[in-house]
Amino acid sequence: MPTTFPQRKIITLLTDFGSIYPSQMKGVILSRLSDVALVDIAHDIPAQNIRAGAFALMTTVRYFPKGTIHLAVVDPGVGTKRRGIAVQSGGHVFVGPDNGLLIPAARSLGVPKVRMISQKFEASFTFHGRDIFAPMAATLAEGESFENIGPRVDPVELDFGKPHHSDKGIESRVIFVDHFGNLILNLAEVPEGDLKLKDRHLKRVRTYAEAKGIEPLITIGSHGFAEIAVNQGSAADVFGLAPGDLIVLERANCSE
C-alpha cells in the first residue's frame, strides 16, 4: 500500500453522471488549481445507487497515495436538507454528500473524522457536485485546513450487510456488478470445496483461468470479496442477478 506523499495533488472523481457533467466539475477545480492530477474512478455507477458507488470507492482508494482527495457524488438527495461532508481518514480526504457513500472507503483506511461543509458556495439546486463539492475539494487541495470546513458531525452510516450462514447454505447479497458482469458479494471468505447457485455448479478457483470454457466459478476477487464469474461470459446475465439481490450459496454434493 503506497505511503509516499506526492508533491502534485491528486483528486479522484466518482459519480453516476456519465459524461459532460464530470468535466464541469473538473473545470471548476482547474479554475482554482491548475497543477493537479484528476483521475476518474468511474462515472457509470448505476444511477442513484449509493451502495454501488460506496463499494467502488472502497475498493479503489487504497491504491492511491496519502494526500489524495476523493470527490464522490452519487446524490439522490441533492437539493434536500441532506448535508455535505468532508471526511479525513488514513491521510486521505473525502468530499461528497452525507448519505453513506464515503463511509466504507473512509473506514477501510482508518478512523474517519467527519466535518459538515458549512462554507458557503453559490449553488444550483440540482448540481452540488459541481457547485459545492468540487470547489470544496479544490479548496482543500490548495491547503485549506480541515478544521475550517465546518463543525464535527456524525455521518450517515452505510455498510454492505453480513452474509448469513444457515442450513440452506450461505445467504449473501450482490453488492456490485462489474464491467464483465461479475457478481461481487458481501462475503469475504468462501469455504473450501465447490458450491451451487440456483442449481448450477460453481467451481471454487483461485484464478479465472482454472475454470473450463463457460463454467461458472467463484473466487475471492482482487478487492477482497467473493466474486461469481463466468469465463468469457456475464455471470449477471447467466444467473439473472443485479445489485441488491439476495442469493443462497449451497454446498455442492461431492458425488455430483
Add this chain to the structure above:
Amino acid sequence: MPTTFPQRKIITLLTDFGSIYPSQMKGVILSRLSDVALVDIAHDIPAQNIRAGAFALMTTVRYFPKGTIHLAVVDPGVGTKRRGIAVQSGGHVFVGPDNGLLIPAARSLGVPKVRMISQKFEASFTFHGRDIFAPMAATLAEGESFENIGPRVDPVELDFGKPHHSDKGIESRVIFVDHFGNLILNLAEVPEGDLKLKDRHLKRVRTYAEAKGIEPLITIGSHGFAEIAVNQGSAADVFGLAPGDLIVLERANCSE
C-alpha cells in the same frame, strides 16, 4: 464564473468518437506540448449530431478558466470543402469544424472572432480531428498568435430554436438527452404551476427530490434550460422522446 488565468494550459476535448480516436488526438497534442491538462468533456455525443455536441459544449465551457482551448469535433462533413475554424471569445479559444458546433458555446462567453484555419497540416481525408484540429490546438496552446491562423470569416451559424407559445401550450424542442434520460428543452423559463406532456402530469419543482417516486417533473436544470426528468427513471424512455423531437407542454388543469 472563473476569471483566473492558469499557468498550465488546459485543452478540453469533445467528440462523437467513442474511445481510441480521442487518445490519438491527445498523442498529437502531447507530442508538441507535454505540460498540458487534457480534459474530456464527452466522447459519446450521438454520432454526427452537431446540435447535441453544440449544446454539451455550450453548457460546459463557462466552468473553465480564461485561456482554456476547447477542441470539439462532431464532423459529418469531414473531407468535403467545409472549413476548419478557430474562434476567440471571452478569453477562451475554440478549434473545430465550421458547421455551427462551436458557435453557441462561443456566443455564450462573448462576441466571437472567427478565423479560418489556413495553416497547412498533413491530413488524412477522414480524421481532421487528429490531423488538423489537434495540432492547431497545440500550436495555439504553445502561444501562436490568433491572427496567424488564417483570414477572418463568417462562420456557419447554429442555434437551438425558440419555443413557440400557442393556444395549445408551449411548443418546444428536445435539444439534448443526458446520461439519466433527462430531456433538455430549448426553453429557458417555465411558467408557474404544473404542466402536462402527452397527457401526463409534470410536477413543477426546483429540485428532483421534490417529486415523489417515479412522478415526472419539470425543472430548470443547472445548465439554465428546462429539463423534464423522471426520478429514478429515464424521461426519454417514459415519453418516447429523442433529440430533435417537438413537444407541446400544456397547462395542467388545477382541478385534476
Add this chain to the structure above:
Amino acid sequence: MPTTFPQRKIITLLTDFGSIYPSQMKGVILSRLSDVALVDIAHDIPAQNIRAGAFALMTTVRYFPKGTIHLAVVDPGVGTKRRGIAVQSGGHVFVGPDNGLLIPAARSLGVPKVRMISQKFEASFTFHGRDIFAPMAATLAEGESFENIGPRVDPVELDFGKPHHSDKGIESRVIFVDHFGNLILNLAEVPEGDLKLKDRHLKRVRTYAEAKGIEPLITIGSHGFAEIAVNQGSAADVFGLAPGDLIVLERANCSE
C-alpha cells in the same frame, strides 16, 4: 510522426476493464510518480479479445512521442503461467501480458526487444494489470534500465492474417469494429472500382461524405486499413458482422 522527447513522462493505458479497475492502476502509478501524463487509449476493448486490443494499440501508438510507455492489459490468461513482458521498439516501451497484445504495435514502430518481467511484485491472482504491470510501467518511467527487467525472451506472436485473392474476390477478415460500427478489415489496399459485400454495393470513396445518404462505402481509414462504413448508420448492424468474421469482397459489375 512525432520525434520530440517530452520531459514529462507519458503512460498510456489500454484495457478491457471498463471503469474502476483502470483508476486502481493509475493510483498505483501515481503513488510512485506524481508528474506523469496518464492517457486512456480505451478501456472498452471487447472482453478478452486480444486481437481487437492489439489492433487498437497498433493504430494509436504512432501518434505518441518517443519515450512514451504503453501499458496494455487484455489478459485472459491472468493467473496462469503466461509471462509478463516489457518491449522496447522505436523509442517507445510497452508493458503487458505475453499473449501477442503488444506485438503488432511494437512491430509498427521498429524492431522489438523483449524482456520477461522477472522483478517481483506482490500480486493478486486475478489482477496483474494493477499489481505487476502498473508498478513495472511506473518503475520504467522513473528511469529503471530496460535491461534490469529480466531476461530476453521470444514473445508470443500475433498478426491479423492476410487477405486472400481468389476467383470469388478478396477474402478478408474483420479485425475491429469501431464506435461508429465501421468494419475494419485486414486489408491495406482496395482495388479501383466499386465492390460488393453480401450482394450489396460498396461505393469506393476517399471520404465518407462522398457517399449519398445511407449508401454503404469502402475506404482506406486513417489507420491505413480498409474500412466498410455506412453513412449515418452502423455497418456492423447493416451487414451483421463482428470482429473475427470472414467476408468476401466481390467486384461490382460495371453495368449495374
